[in-house]
Amino acid sequence: MTLALLPRLLSPAESxxxxxxxxxxLPLPLALDVLREAMARLPACRTLTELFSVLNHCSKxxxxxxxxxxxxxxxxxxxxxxxxxxxxxxxxxxxRSDALIESGHFAQALKHxxxxxxxxxGPTTLLARIATARRIYGVALWxxxxxxxxxxxxxxxLADLAGLTLDRFQGGADAFLMPTYSDPGxxxxxxxxxxxxxxxxxxxxxxxxxHFIRFLQRALDARTPQTxxxxxxxxxxxxxxxxxxxxxxxxxxxxxxVALRLDAALRSQLVYDTxxxxxxxxxxxxxxxxxxxxxxxHVRAPEQLPRIANHLHTHxxxxxxxxxxxxxxxxxxxxxxxxxxxxxxSPQALLHNADTALKKAKLxxxxxxxxxxxxxxxxxxxxxxxxxxxxxxxxxxxFTLHYQPLFSLAGMxxxxxxxxLRLDMGDGTPVPPxxxxxxxxxxxxxxxxxxWVTRKVCHQIHAWDAQGITDIPLAINISAIELSQPHLGxxxxxxxxxxxxPHARIHIEITETAxxxxxxxxxxNIRALRDAGFEVWIDDFxxxxxxxxSVKNFPISGIKLDREFVKDLDGDPAxxxxxxxxxxxxxxxxxxxxxxxxxxAAQLAFLRSEGCASGQGFHLGRPVPTAVFxxxxxxREPDSxxxxx
Amino acid sequence: xxxGKEQILQRLGELPSLPAxxxxxxETLEDPxxxxxxxxxxxxxxxxxxxxxLRVANSALYGLxxxxxxxxxxxxIIGTSEAHHLILATTVISAFRDLPLGAVSMRSFxxxxxxxxxxxxxxxxxxxxxxxxxxxxAGLLHDVGRLPLFILEPHVMSAALQAHRDRQGHLQDLxxxxxxxxxxxxxxxxxxTWHIPESFGAAAAYxxxxxxxxxxxxxxxxxxxxxxxxxxxxxxxxxxxxxPVLDDRAWLAVGLETGDLPAVVETTISTARDxxxxxxxx
Numbered sequence: 001m002t003l004a005l006l007p008r009l010l011s012p013a014e015s016x017x018x019x020x021x022x023x024x025x026l027p028l029p030l031a032l033d034v035l036r037e038a039m040a041r042l043p044a045c046r047t048l049t050e051l052f053s054v055l056n057h058c059s060k061x062x063x064x065x066x067x068x069x070x071x072x073x074x075x076x077x078x079x080x081x082x083x084x085x086x087x088x089x090x091x092x093x094x095x096r097s098d099a100l101i102e103s104g105h106f107a108q109a110l111k112h113x114x115x116x117x118x119x120x121x122g123p124t125t126l127l128a129r130i131a132t133a134r135r136i137y138g139v140a141l142w143x144x145x146x147x148x149x150x151x152x153x154x155x156x157x158l159a160d161l162a163g164l165t166l167d168r169f170q171g172g173a174d175a176f177l178m179p180t181y182s183d184p185g186x187x188x189x190x191x192x193x194x195x196x197x198x199x200x201x202x203x204x205x206x207x208x209x210x211h212f213i214r215f216l217q218r219a220l221d222a223r224t225p226q227t228x229x230x231x232x233x234x235x236x237x238x239x240x241x242x243x244x245x246x247x248x249x250x251x252x253x254x255x256x257x258v259a260l261r262l263d264a265a266l267r268s269q270l271v272y273d274t275x276x277x278x279x280x281x282x283x284x285x286x287x288x289x290x291x292x293x294x295x296x297x298h299v300r301a302p303e304q305l306p307r308i309a310n311h312l313h314t315h316x317x318x319x320x321x322x323x324x325x326x327x328x329x330x331x332x333x334x335x336x337x338x339x340x341x342x343x344x345x346s347p348q349a350l351l352h353n354a355d356t357a358l359k360k361a362k363l364x365x366x367x368x369x370x371x372x373x374x375x376x377x378x379x380x381x382x383x384x385x386x387x388x389x390x391x392x393x394x395x396x397x398x399f400t401l402h403y404q405p406l407f408s409l410a411g412m413x414x415x416x417x418x419x420x421l422r423l424d425m426g427d428g429t430p431v432p433p434x435x436x437x438x439x440x441x442x443x444x445x446x447x448x449x450x451x452w453v454t455r456k457v458c459h460q461i462h463a464w465d466a467q468g469i470t471d472i473p474l475a476i477n478i479s480a481i482e483l484s485q486p487h488l489g490x491x492x493x494x495x496x497x498x499x500x501x502p503h504a505r506i507h508i509e510i511t512e513t514a515x516x517x518x519x520x521x522x523x524x525n526i527r528a529l530r531d532a533g534f535e536v537w538i539d540d541f542x543x544x545x546x547x548x549x550s551v552k553n554f555p556i557s558g559i560k561l562d563r564e565f566v567k568d569l570d571g572d573p574a575x576x577x578x579x580x581x582x583x584x585x586x587x588x589x590x591x592x593x594x595x596x597x598x599x600x601a602a603q604l605a606f607l608r609s610e611g612c613a614s615g616q617g618f619h620l621g622r623p624v625p626t627a628v629f630x631x632x633x634x635x636r637e638p639d640s641x642x643x644x645x
Numbered sequence: 646x647x648x649g650k651e652q653i654l655q656r657l658g659e660l661p662s663l664p665a666x667x668x669x670x671x672e673t674l675e676d677p678x679x680x681x682x683x684x685x686x687x688x689x690x691x692x693x694x695x696x697x698x699l700r701v702a703n704s705a706l707y708g709l710x711x712x713x714x715x716x717x718x719x720x721x722i723i724g725t726s727e728a729h730h731l732i733l734a735t736t737v738i739s740a741f742r743d744l745p746l747g748a749v750s751m752r753s754f755x756x757x758x759x760x761x762x763x764x765x766x767x768x769x770x771x772x773x774x775x776x777x778x779x780x781x782x783a784g785l786l787h788d789v790g791r792l793p794l795f796i797l798e799p800h801v802m803s804a805a806l807q808a809h810r811d812r813q814g815h816l817q818d819l820x821x822x823x824x825x826x827x828x829x830x831x832x833x834x835x836x837x838t839w840h841i842p843e844s845f846g847a848a849a850a851y852x853x854x855x856x857x858x859x860x861x862x863x864x865x866x867x868x869x870x871x872x873x874x875x876x877x878x879x880x881x882x883x884x885x886x887x888x889p890v891l892d893d894r895a896w897l898a899v900g901l902e903t904g905d906l907p908a909v910v911e912t913t914i915s916t917a918r919d920x921x922x923x924x925x926x927x
Contacts (some may be wrong), residue, residue: 047887049812050887253800253803256748256803256807257747257748260803260807260810264884265750265752265753267886268753268756268879268881269880269914269917270756270880273914314752315753318743318744318752320746320747321745322799326745
């Protein structure tokens, strides 16, 4: 804070109550000392309480016996007494300020910056406006038997300093508005306004998203060619699991702790020095359910932002003490830096970039940070935008189902079909499942998508039944996320009940990797599904974590032999040995086997000779849209009536 | 709430204890026949402690002219009393370093504590009223009572921190309100169970209200001022967000002039980062 920012110290003529400007009245040396101290201490204030305590201390030095009051402007434009010193003077100061508002002295102070009033026989009251060029925050009030004219200027300057401090508060001008001394007689009036004014998130106490965006806007406005604005979006990896597995109360507690911890980690000299910023340049807010936004203004060293991300990782990585046990969480962080000054920038664009980087961090395995780069946005746009695309696709019904036929190898008759999910970008470009499924899993959207698939399949079964087509079971793939959800069986049963489809019509395929994610829950789900009459097959058998364990421990209906064991069945003895052994083992255990990925006649011949009951693969039939499937396997002409996929 | 303190004191046993190697070192140092040679041999039985201790000895804290790579030499150069404090600081921090806390990270906590120790040391050296090495340890351990509170009462402390961030009062007052005790009381008790000399316990007990200490000691006054400076500088945090209120008598007792403050601040900032990483980084 420099003297140049203090108009009143340089041009005292602006003060309305100093008519005799001819003889320059020098401030007391004491007053200069007090102001110097205030200048040193005020910028460090972060809360109103700290600010009040500094003002109080400074006023006391100048006017030891004065009563001091600070009135702040509330959102309804009323002035409310926010601080009274000594404490017991509150009622008196309130009455005094009401009287001064009535008499017009208050208005005078607001207009001219300062106003002094000595009623006959009463104490002197000095009012000074707390304001900056930008905004009027409130009025400071001093009341004493007499207030020497020499210190009027000093008190007014103190009020100016307070105004500048308020300007620089975290979250800006509105952050300081808070419920103050409330009038007990007026419960729903004044207090309501104050309540609305608190910009903080109820749970974490951090600033709200709207506030965050305002802070970003101001930070962008304040850019110089040397300083930029940094934005970090910080997401707790897999937080929905905390809520689900430990309950929402624990989830809330954890969120609160993460918020406090991030905040404490950021309020550190180390961070300020690294980025070349001051404390008030940081705004941490809760921008989503388990997402925090960090805006940093006046960043001189944007290349250091990744270090801040690392710093945050470190503070969270040590884990949290929760109900006596340790809970480990990780963060994914997306960073974006505003363009240098001449370039335009908006909070929305900056947030979008940070979000893009956040997705990149999530996709590359979480617990890491990624910095936004413009080329990354364009080159990677199909998959980086996948998350919002998925939402859109669900809403606009842009997913489609393809069906891959499954044949009995002995008689080559159609035994069923595997249902496969397809998505295109909206312009016909297909998005491979390997790209959108992980995103859908990471965001939890997979559950909604899974339900959509199930409903759609039920619909298809009805359509085929209505056309009198042979009934074949349709196999649906279930993701790891769905398999670790409680009540999976009930959800399936509910959907099928609504559609009035017998459970035997749908087979469910799960991978061993999905089981491993939460074995206990997976086992419970498999049992429930089997009890409800669904067939549950192990997909990609042989490639997961615990092949033999899954066939031993889980009540499954059969296994689907992974293509890995099929692809070399063209004379490779090792591959043949493995395939025969797996088939023999399955036979002994009584599990039927479907071979996947049959691509050649030789593979088909070998599997058939080894007694494999059924199979699928490009050699037998590719996954195709509904209409094509009907045409190929039900002997129907693809026409407009079969667009019912 | 009056038995809040008792309840926590009874559970201090649930905290990590100081490793046996510390107690053996102390016995040896207190034994008139013991030598730094023996101490070094004891320390070297613990390779992790040895490595950590050498890193701290070589950090900016001691400002040694040349890099020291064996424990005996390090101990000889810094002297018996410093050696004792160095070993105590290293074992305490190592014992707690890898424990998860709740709303405050262990790292922030030690950043604050270490910086406070450094500030106290600088203040003692410039002010000339307290022994720098005593002041250092007093500063380092002043908030140690927060660890039992965070570990044993995580939810209550989270609530207290939340109230503190909502500007409802100083954290130590909220601790009193929520728990019926404060980190100052618990810290003093914890140091007593560790058999740390009483003067360090007193500094922990009175660092927020040095005026109540009888008789007033320069270590407590220095710790009070150092805590204030480090909180104002925001180097780490033990939970509090407010700068404590300066006690005038403590300020007079430390023997600093206002003009000395820039030097204290500068040395603290420039030393803290290096020393913190020596204590904490893997």
